[in-house]
Amino acid sequence: MKIFNFYTGLKIAVTALAITTCSAFATHPNLVITQSDVEKMRSALNQSGRFNDRYLELKQQVDQQLAFGIVVPLPKDGxxxxxxxxxxxxxxxxxGAGIIYQLSQEQKYADFVRDMLLxxxxxxxxxxxxxxxxxxxxxxxxxxWQSLNEAMWLVYTIQAYDLVVETLTDQDINDIEHKLLRPVALFLSQGQPSTFNKVHNHGTWATAGVGMAGYVLDEPQWVEKALYDLDKxxxxxxxKQLDMLFSPQGYYNEGPYYQRFALLPFVTFAQAIAHNEPERKIAHYRDGILLKAIDTTIQLSYNGLFFPINDAIKSKGIDTIELVHGVTVAYGLTGDTGYLDIAQQQGQIILSGDGLEVANALDEGLATPYQFRSVAFGDGSQGDEGALVIMRSKPNGEQALLFKPASQGLGHGHFDKLTWQFYDKGQEIVSDYGAARFLNVEAKFGGRYLPENNSYAKQTVAHNTVVVDEISxxxxxxxxxxxxxPTLNFFETSEYGSVSSGQINTAYEGVELERTLALVELKELGSTIAIDLYSVNASQPHQLDLPLHYKGQFIDSNFDLNTQSQQMTALGKKNGYQHLWLRAQARPEKGLAKVTWLNENGRFYTLSSLVNGEESFLFTQVGANDPNFNLRNEHGFIRRVKGVNRHQFISILEPHGEYNPSKEYTLVAQSRLSALSHTQQGELTLIELTVADKPYLIAINNNKGASKRSFKYKNQSYSLDGHLGVYLMTNI
Amino acid sequence: MKIFNFYTGLKIAVTALAITTCSAFATHPNLVITQSDVEKMRSALNQSGRFNDRYLELKQQVDQQLAFGIVVPLPKDGxxxxxxxxxxxxxxxxxGAGIIYQLSQEQKYADFVRDMLLxxxxxxxxxxxxxxxxxxxxxxxxxxWQSLNEAMWLVYTIQAYDLVVETLTDQDINDIEHKLLRPVALFLSQGQPSTFNKVHNHGTWATAGVGMAGYVLDEPQWVEKALYDLDKxxxxxxxKQLDMLFSPQGYYNEGPYYQRFALLPFVTFAQAIAHNEPERKIAHYRDGILLKAIDTTIQLSYNGLFFPINDAIKSKGIDTIELVHGVTVAYGLTGDTGYLDIAQQQGQIILSGDGLEVANALDEGLATPYQFRSVAFGDGSQGDEGALVIMRSKPNGEQALLFKPASQGLGHGHFDKLTWQFYDKGQEIVSDYGAARFLNVEAKFGGRYLPENNSYAKQTVAHNTVVVDEISxxxxxxxxxxxxxPTLNFFETSEYGSVSSGQINTAYEGVELERTLALVELKELGSTIAIDLYSVNASQPHQLDLPLHYKGQFIDSNFDLNTQSQQMTALGKKNGYQHLWLRAQARPEKGLAKVTWLNENGRFYTLSSLVNGEESFLFTQVGANDPNFNLRNEHGFIRRVKGVNRHQFISILEPHGEYNPSKEYTLVAQSRLSALSHTQQGELTLIELTVADKPYLIAINNNKGASKRSFKYKNQSYSLDGHLGVYLMTNI
Structure with a gap:
C-alpha cells in the first residue's frame, strides 16, 4: 500500500517540477560520447577499417528497424x-539511431529518436x-516488471536523448523531459529510495541513469544524489557503491557473472562524470578501482567464458557487451595493448571515442597477448573476507584451478565454501553446476531462476566441497x-606452480573445514597435477561427504562399482540430495582409489584418492525429483565417511593421455600415478608420489610467514623457500 | 587346427620361392607415387606454399622419430x-621416411627404412x-591380433619399400623380400583365402597389399589373383569388390563410417594399377565407380562429420586421412574445384603427384563451394536394395534429414529399418546412438565394440523407428x-523441398512398415519443417513403439509428464529396453501432443504429434543395466500404442526461435504450429497445418509414377506436379 500512496505523491512532484528546462552542463552530446569524440569519429568514416565497418553495420541494422516503424506497446509481459x-x-x-544521427548527420535518425520519445x-x-x-x-x-530494467532503459535513453537534443524544438523538449525523462528519473530515485540508495548493482543502474539525466537535464542535485545517496x-x-561492491583488487562480491553485469553502469556513469566534471577525477577514485574492476573481470574468465561461481549462466563470457564497453574504456585509459587481444576476441567495436582508438589500434595490428595470471582476489570491500583464488598452469596456460575460500556473495551466492573447479584444454573438468535457469525462456518458470536453483544449484552438495551431515x-x-x-591462509605462485590454503569454522557449528589446493608443475614430465588436501576437525562425530562433479564419460575405476542396474533411487530427501540419483555405491580398499573419465577435449582425467578403507564412493547423476526436467543430468561421485570427528581427504587430479577416434589413436588412457603417501612434519605437509615411474616429493609449508627453511625426508635434506617445493627424488 | 597346419606349409613355400628376385615392372617408385611425380614434387620444394609446408612438417616429424631409433617389439598387445x-x-x-628420402634425396632416410625392414x-x-x-x-x-592390420601394414610397407629399393644392396633386397615381404604377402593371400577372396573391406586391404607387392616384387600372378580371386x-x-561393395551410385553397404575406411585401399591400389597397367583403365571401371565412391563419402557428411548410421564412431569425419587421399585423387581425376573446398576443410596435404596439384590449386585460391545435394543413394550392388536418403534444406543448407530404408549392411549393420535422423545449425537434433565403443581405450573392453553395442546400440529401440512388441x-x-x-517407394527433390517413402514387410512377420518423410520449405516464413508419416499394418494386434532420440535439454510439453521422482526403473528386460530408464510416462489427450527441447546450437525444436488419446509417451534415458558406465546417458521419448492392427504415427518437427543467454535474448521459444490435420484422397496424402498463423496445405502423391494431376481440398482446386506440393491456403 505504501508504494501506491507514494505514486500519488510522485505525480504531484512531477507537476511541481514542470517548469525547469535544460541548460547549464551546456554542450551535447557529453555523456559517454562527447562533441570532440563525434568530430574524430566523423572523420574516421572517410577511411576503411573496423570502425567504419561497425558504423555501416549498425546503420544497416538501424535502417532495417526504422523501416518497421515505431512500436511502443502497453507494458504487459514479464x-x-x-x-x-x-x-x-x-x-x-x-x-543506435542517436549515434547514427551524430555520425551521418542525417536528420531522419534524430527524428526517429524524437518520435519514439514522444x-x-x-x-x-x-x-x-x-x-x-x-x-x-x-x-x-x-x-x-522490475525497476532494474527501467533503470537500464533510462541509462540508454538519456544517452539517446543527449545525442539528438540539439535538433529538437522547445515544445518537443518540454514534452519529452517533463512527461517522460524527469518522471522516470524521479520514479527511480525518490520514487524508490530503498533501491536507489542500495549498495547493490540494481542501485548502480539507478544512480547511473539518474546521474546522467542530471547532467543532460541540468539538475546538478540529481548528480549529487546519485553520487552520495538521496540525502547526500x-x-x-x-x-559508496565503488567503495563497497569491489574489493581493493577489483573483485565484485557476487562473482564474475554479476560483475560483468554491474560493470556497465559503473563504466558508463564514470565516463559521463569524467566528461562533465573532470575535477572529480573519477578514474583515480579509490586507487583506480574502476580499471581494476574491468581487468579483474577479464582475469575471471577461462577460454572466453566466466568462471561460473554462484548464480551464473555458463555461456556468458568476455564477449558480453558490458565487457566490450569495459575493455574499450580500459584501453582508452591505459593504452595497454594486452586489452586489444581481448577486444579482438570480443570482435565488437563500440562507436565511441575510445572505441575509435581500439578500432584503429586493431587495424594497425597492435594487439599483444593479454596476460592471464595466478591471483588470489581478496574478497569484501576491505579485501579481508576471504578470497577467490585462480591458479593457472603457466601464463596463458591451458589449465586453470579455481579455489573459493570467498565470502557468500549476497543473494546470488552459493553455499560452497572452499569449493574448487578445474579446467583444461578449453573445457570444464571438475565442474560447478552454475545457475539453474533458462534465461527468458517463458516455459521454464518464466525465464527466471528455477525452483531447482534454490533446491539444488545453491546447495553445498552441488559443489565440490565438504557437506556435513547432509546439511548445506x-x-x-x-x-x-x-x-x-572464510579465511585465506596463504596463496603463493612460483616456478613450482601455485598453492593456496583457506579455512572456515562457521559453516557448521563446531566444525572446522580447512583446504589446501595446489597446481603443481612436474617439469620432468611436462605435465601438471592438482593436489587437494581437505581436513575436517569437529567436536562431535559427523557424516562427511566430499562430492566431485566431473565433466565427461566415466572410463574406469580400480574398484568394483556395484552399479544399480534395474532401479535407481534418490540419494536423499533435502538440501540438494533429493535431486541426485544414486547410480552406484562402492567401498574401495585401503590405498589408492582411482576414478578415470574422458572429457570431450580428448584428454583423460584420473582422480586418485588416498583412502583408509572406511570411505564409500557414491556415484550420482543429477535429475531426481525434477518433475519438469529442469536440471541437466550431470555426473559426479561423493566420497563419504560416517561417524568421524576428524578426517583428511587427500587426492590428486591427473590429466593424462589422449583419445583421438578421428585419427584412430589412444595414448596413456591409464593413470600414471602409481604411489602416493602423505606425512606431516609440524607445519610442513609432505606428499610423496610416483608418476610415470618418477618419484616426486612435494612440500607445502603451512606457516603463514613461510620463510626459507630446510627439512629432512627419508634421510635426504631439502631446502624450501616459500610455501611450495617440488623435488624429483633421487636416492631411493 | 587347420590354420596351424597351414602355417607349416607356408614356411616351406617361402623357402621354395627364395630364388626369385625383383625386375619386370621396372622403375621405382611406381605405386601411388611415380618417378615422374617425384621429379615434379622435388622441383615444387623450391617454392613456398602448402606443399612445401607439408613436406617440412613431415620431415620434422620423421626426424623426431628417427632420433628415437628403431623399435620393433615382439607382438604382444591387442x-x-x-x-x-x-x-x-x-x-x-x-x-613417411620413404617419401622424405625421395624428396630430400638424403640417404639417411632410405637407410632408416632399410634398417627397420631388416x-x-x-x-x-x-x-x-x-x-x-x-x-x-x-x-x-x-x-x-587380426590380419586386417597386417594387410594395412603391407599396404604402407610395400610403398615404403618401393620408395627406397633403388638404394639397397642385393643382399638387403634378398633378406627383406624373402624373409619379410613375400611371406607377409603369401600369408595374407594363400595363407587366408577366406579373407583374401572375401568381398568385404578386409578383403580389399588384403588384395591391395598383395597386388601392390605383385607390382613391386615383379609377381604379375599376384596382381591377377588380387584382381580376380586366388583362383582367378x-x-x-x-x-569383384568394386562390383559388389558399392551401389551404382557409389554407396557402400556398411555406411559412411566403413565406407571411408574401405576407401583407402581401393584408392591406393587403383592408383598403383593405373600407373603400372594403364591399359586396365581402372578409373573407368564400372562407369567410374571409384570416383563415385569418393564423392558419395563426402555427400554422406554433415558439418564435417559422417552421418552415424550402423556401427559408427561419431567423431569421424571428412578430415579422416582415408578421405584426404580420396579427395586428392578425385581432384587429380577431375580437376573439379569443388573438391578443393573439401581439401581446404581437411587441411591436410598428401605428398604425392595429385597432392601437389591440390596444394598448388589451394595456394592459387581456386577452391569453389562443394555442392551438397539431396540424394537417394541406392543400396546394394545393383542399387535396388532400398536406399539411404539424404535431404537437405537447400544446397549447402544448414538442415539435413537422413532417412534409412537401406539394407542391413552386414555385421556392422543396425536393426533400424526406416529410421531417420535430423540435423540443423551444425548439430544433431534427432539423433542416432552410433556405435557403443571407445576406440582403443583398453579399459573399455579392450577398445573393441562394447557388449552394449549389441545389447543396445544395434537394437531397434536405440533408433527412431517402430519396434513391434519390444522385439528388434x-x-x-x-x-x-x-x-x-526395404523398398524405396519414391524420392523427389524440388522447389518445395524433398520427400521420400520406403517400406518393409519382412522386419516382422505379418507386419508392414511404411514411412514417408519430407523436408518441406515454408517459403513465406523462411523456415523448414520435417513431416513424418509412419503407417503400420499388421495381421494381428501388436504393441507398437516409435522412439525419438533427441539431443538437447527438455524444455516443455503441452501435457503432464508424471515424472518419476524418487525412483526410476528399467523400461524392459531385453532388446535394448533393459538399457532405458523410464523417466516419465504420460498419456496426452486427443489432438496435438507437443514436446520441445533446446539444442546446444541455441535453437528450439518441437515435435508435434497428432495423437488419438490412445498413445502413451514414455520418456527415457539411456543407462540402465550398464554396470561399467559404458553408455552415454542420452534422452528420448517413445510413443506407444497397444493392441492395434493398424496405426499411423503422424508428426511434425519444427525448428524455431533462438536461445542466446550470452546476448541475453530468447526468441520464439514456443512452437508456432497451431493446427494439424491429415486426410487421404486415394494415393494423395493431404496435411493441413497452421504455422505462425499461416495456413498451409501439403500434398504428397504416393503413386510411384506421380504424373501431373489436380485435386480439390475444401472447395479449392490445386494442381500437383510430382510427389510433393506446398500451398499457402488463401480463402479459409
Missing part, C-alpha cells in the same frame, strides 16, 4: 515476453506500476553466510 | 596396446600367429536382415 523485449529493443534502437512521453504518464511486478515487490517498474550523506550512492553450509541461510567469510 | 600401436606407427614412419625381416620368420588373436578366428595376424575366377578379388527388426538376426532389404 521478462522474455513481447512487451518486455520490445521496450528493451526500443532503448537500444534509440541509442510516443513514450504520451504513454508514460498513463501508466501505473507494471501488472507483472512481483507481489510485495519494493522495486516494480512501469515499463518493465554518502551512505549510499555511486561512490550455514544451513542454507544467506544472512548467516553473508556474516561469515 | 588393439590400442603398446606393441599394436608401435607396429602401426612403424609402417607409417617407414612410409629388423622386421629378422623378426617375422620367428613369429607364430598373434597371441591376442580372437579364439577360433579365421583371420589372425602375426604382427597384429573373378568370383572374388578387387574387381528381424529379431536381431543379421542373416535375416541381410536377406531382406
Amino acid at each position: 521478462g522474455g515476453g513481447y512487451s518486455h523485449e520490445r521496450h528493451k529493443k526500443n532503448y537500444q534502437l534509440m541509442y 510516443e513514450y512521453a504520451a504513454l508514460y504518464p498513463t501508466l501505473d506500476v507494471h501488472p507483472k511486478r512481483k507481489v510485495k515487490s519494493q522495486n516494480p517498474g512501469k515499463l518493465f 550523506s554518502g551512505k549510499g550512492g555511486f561512490l 553450509h550455514f544451513n542454507s541461510d544467506v544472512k548467516q553466510g553473508n556474516k561469515h567469510a | 588393439g590400442g596396446g603398446y606393441s599394436h600401436e608401435r607396429h602401426k606407427k612403424n609402417y607409417q614412419l617407414m612410409y 629388423e622386421y625381416a629378422a623378426l617375422y620368420p620367428t613369429l607364430d600367429v598373434h597371441p591376442k588373436r580372437k579364439v577360433k578366428s579365421q583371420n589372425p595376424g602375426k604382427l597384429f 575366377s573373378g568370383k572374388g578379388g578387387f574387381l 527388426h528381424f529379431n536381431s538376426d543379421v542373416k535375416q536382415g541381410n536377406k531382406h532389404a
Whole structure:
C-alpha cells in the first residue's frame, strides 16, 4: 500500500517540477560520447577499417528497424515476453539511431529518436506500476516488471536523448523531459529510495541513469544524489557503491557473472562524470578501482567464458557487451595493448571515442597477448573476507584451478565454501553446476531462476566441497553466510606452480573445514597435477561427504562399482540430495582409489584418492525429483565417511593421455600415478608420489610467514623457500 | 587346427620361392607415387606454399622419430596396446621416411627404412600367429591380433619399400623380400583365402597389399589373383569388390563410417594399377565407380562429420586421412574445384603427384563451394536394395534429414529399418546412438565394440523407428536382415523441398512398415519443417513403439509428464529396453501432443504429434543395466500404442526461435504450429497445418509414377506436379 500512496505523491512532484528546462552542463552530446569524440569519429568514416565497418553495420541494422516503424506497446509481459523485449529493443534502437544521427548527420535518425520519445512521453504518464511486478515487490517498474530494467532503459535513453537534443524544438523538449525523462528519473530515485540508495548493482543502474539525466537535464542535485545517496550523506550512492561492491583488487562480491553485469553502469556513469566534471577525477577514485574492476573481470574468465561461481549462466563470457564497453574504456585509459587481444576476441567495436582508438589500434595490428595470471582476489570491500583464488598452469596456460575460500556473495551466492573447479584444454573438468535457469525462456518458470536453483544449484552438495551431515553450509541461510567469510591462509605462485590454503569454522557449528589446493608443475614430465588436501576437525562425530562433479564419460575405476542396474533411487530427501540419483555405491580398499573419465577435449582425467578403507564412493547423476526436467543430468561421485570427528581427504587430479577416434589413436588412457603417501612434519605437509615411474616429493609449508627453511625426508635434506617445493627424488 | 597346419606349409613355400628376385615392372617408385611425380614434387620444394609446408612438417616429424631409433617389439598387445600401436606407427614412419628420402634425396632416410625392414625381416620368420588373436578366428595376424592390420601394414610397407629399393644392396633386397615381404604377402593371400577372396573391406586391404607387392616384387600372378580371386575366377578379388561393395551410385553397404575406411585401399591400389597397367583403365571401371565412391563419402557428411548410421564412431569425419587421399585423387581425376573446398576443410596435404596439384590449386585460391545435394543413394550392388536418403534444406543448407530404408549392411549393420535422423545449425537434433565403443581405450573392453553395442546400440529401440512388441527388426538376426532389404517407394527433390517413402514387410512377420518423410520449405516464413508419416499394418494386434532420440535439454510439453521422482526403473528386460530408464510416462489427450527441447546450437525444436488419446509417451534415458558406465546417458521419448492392427504415427518437427543467454535474448521459444490435420484422397496424402498463423496445405502423391494431376481440398482446386506440393491456403 505504501508504494501506491507514494505514486500519488510522485505525480504531484512531477507537476511541481514542470517548469525547469535544460541548460547549464551546456554542450551535447557529453555523456559517454562527447562533441570532440563525434568530430574524430566523423572523420574516421572517410577511411576503411573496423570502425567504419561497425558504423555501416549498425546503420544497416538501424535502417532495417526504422523501416518497421515505431512500436511502443502497453507494458504487459514479464521478462522474455513481447512487451518486455520490445521496450528493451526500443532503448537500444534509440541509442543506435542517436549515434547514427551524430555520425551521418542525417536528420531522419534524430527524428526517429524524437518520435519514439514522444510516443513514450504520451504513454508514460498513463501508466501505473507494471501488472507483472512481483507481489510485495519494493522495486516494480512501469515499463518493465522490475525497476532494474527501467533503470537500464533510462541509462540508454538519456544517452539517446543527449545525442539528438540539439535538433529538437522547445515544445518537443518540454514534452519529452517533463512527461517522460524527469518522471522516470524521479520514479527511480525518490520514487524508490530503498533501491536507489542500495549498495547493490540494481542501485548502480539507478544512480547511473539518474546521474546522467542530471547532467543532460541540468539538475546538478540529481548528480549529487546519485553520487552520495538521496540525502547526500554518502551512505549510499555511486561512490559508496565503488567503495563497497569491489574489493581493493577489483573483485565484485557476487562473482564474475554479476560483475560483468554491474560493470556497465559503473563504466558508463564514470565516463559521463569524467566528461562533465573532470575535477572529480573519477578514474583515480579509490586507487583506480574502476580499471581494476574491468581487468579483474577479464582475469575471471577461462577460454572466453566466466568462471561460473554462484548464480551464473555458463555461456556468458568476455564477449558480453558490458565487457566490450569495459575493455574499450580500459584501453582508452591505459593504452595497454594486452586489452586489444581481448577486444579482438570480443570482435565488437563500440562507436565511441575510445572505441575509435581500439578500432584503429586493431587495424594497425597492435594487439599483444593479454596476460592471464595466478591471483588470489581478496574478497569484501576491505579485501579481508576471504578470497577467490585462480591458479593457472603457466601464463596463458591451458589449465586453470579455481579455489573459493570467498565470502557468500549476497543473494546470488552459493553455499560452497572452499569449493574448487578445474579446467583444461578449453573445457570444464571438475565442474560447478552454475545457475539453474533458462534465461527468458517463458516455459521454464518464466525465464527466471528455477525452483531447482534454490533446491539444488545453491546447495553445498552441488559443489565440490565438504557437506556435513547432509546439511548445506550455514544451513542454507544467506544472512548467516553473508556474516561469515572464510579465511585465506596463504596463496603463493612460483616456478613450482601455485598453492593456496583457506579455512572456515562457521559453516557448521563446531566444525572446522580447512583446504589446501595446489597446481603443481612436474617439469620432468611436462605435465601438471592438482593436489587437494581437505581436513575436517569437529567436536562431535559427523557424516562427511566430499562430492566431485566431473565433466565427461566415466572410463574406469580400480574398484568394483556395484552399479544399480534395474532401479535407481534418490540419494536423499533435502538440501540438494533429493535431486541426485544414486547410480552406484562402492567401498574401495585401503590405498589408492582411482576414478578415470574422458572429457570431450580428448584428454583423460584420473582422480586418485588416498583412502583408509572406511570411505564409500557414491556415484550420482543429477535429475531426481525434477518433475519438469529442469536440471541437466550431470555426473559426479561423493566420497563419504560416517561417524568421524576428524578426517583428511587427500587426492590428486591427473590429466593424462589422449583419445583421438578421428585419427584412430589412444595414448596413456591409464593413470600414471602409481604411489602416493602423505606425512606431516609440524607445519610442513609432505606428499610423496610416483608418476610415470618418477618419484616426486612435494612440500607445502603451512606457516603463514613461510620463510626459507630446510627439512629432512627419508634421510635426504631439502631446502624450501616459500610455501611450495617440488623435488624429483633421487636416492631411493 | 587347420590354420596351424597351414602355417607349416607356408614356411616351406617361402623357402621354395627364395630364388626369385625383383625386375619386370621396372622403375621405382611406381605405386601411388611415380618417378615422374617425384621429379615434379622435388622441383615444387623450391617454392613456398602448402606443399612445401607439408613436406617440412613431415620431415620434422620423421626426424623426431628417427632420433628415437628403431623399435620393433615382439607382438604382444591387442588393439590400442603398446606393441599394436608401435607396429602401426612403424609402417607409417617407414612410409613417411620413404617419401622424405625421395624428396630430400638424403640417404639417411632410405637407410632408416632399410634398417627397420631388416629388423622386421629378422623378426617375422620367428613369429607364430598373434597371441591376442580372437579364439577360433579365421583371420589372425602375426604382427597384429587380426590380419586386417597386417594387410594395412603391407599396404604402407610395400610403398615404403618401393620408395627406397633403388638404394639397397642385393643382399638387403634378398633378406627383406624373402624373409619379410613375400611371406607377409603369401600369408595374407594363400595363407587366408577366406579373407583374401572375401568381398568385404578386409578383403580389399588384403588384395591391395598383395597386388601392390605383385607390382613391386615383379609377381604379375599376384596382381591377377588380387584382381580376380586366388583362383582367378573373378568370383572374388578387387574387381569383384568394386562390383559388389558399392551401389551404382557409389554407396557402400556398411555406411559412411566403413565406407571411408574401405576407401583407402581401393584408392591406393587403383592408383598403383593405373600407373603400372594403364591399359586396365581402372578409373573407368564400372562407369567410374571409384570416383563415385569418393564423392558419395563426402555427400554422406554433415558439418564435417559422417552421418552415424550402423556401427559408427561419431567423431569421424571428412578430415579422416582415408578421405584426404580420396579427395586428392578425385581432384587429380577431375580437376573439379569443388573438391578443393573439401581439401581446404581437411587441411591436410598428401605428398604425392595429385597432392601437389591440390596444394598448388589451394595456394592459387581456386577452391569453389562443394555442392551438397539431396540424394537417394541406392543400396546394394545393383542399387535396388532400398536406399539411404539424404535431404537437405537447400544446397549447402544448414538442415539435413537422413532417412534409412537401406539394407542391413552386414555385421556392422543396425536393426533400424526406416529410421531417420535430423540435423540443423551444425548439430544433431534427432539423433542416432552410433556405435557403443571407445576406440582403443583398453579399459573399455579392450577398445573393441562394447557388449552394449549389441545389447543396445544395434537394437531397434536405440533408433527412431517402430519396434513391434519390444522385439528388434528381424529379431536381431543379421542373416535375416541381410536377406531382406526395404523398398524405396519414391524420392523427389524440388522447389518445395524433398520427400521420400520406403517400406518393409519382412522386419516382422505379418507386419508392414511404411514411412514417408519430407523436408518441406515454408517459403513465406523462411523456415523448414520435417513431416513424418509412419503407417503400420499388421495381421494381428501388436504393441507398437516409435522412439525419438533427441539431443538437447527438455524444455516443455503441452501435457503432464508424471515424472518419476524418487525412483526410476528399467523400461524392459531385453532388446535394448533393459538399457532405458523410464523417466516419465504420460498419456496426452486427443489432438496435438507437443514436446520441445533446446539444442546446444541455441535453437528450439518441437515435435508435434497428432495423437488419438490412445498413445502413451514414455520418456527415457539411456543407462540402465550398464554396470561399467559404458553408455552415454542420452534422452528420448517413445510413443506407444497397444493392441492395434493398424496405426499411423503422424508428426511434425519444427525448428524455431533462438536461445542466446550470452546476448541475453530468447526468441520464439514456443512452437508456432497451431493446427494439424491429415486426410487421404486415394494415393494423395493431404496435411493441413497452421504455422505462425499461416495456413498451409501439403500434398504428397504416393503413386510411384506421380504424373501431373489436380485435386480439390475444401472447395479449392490445386494442381500437383510430382510427389510433393506446398500451398499457402488463401480463402479459409
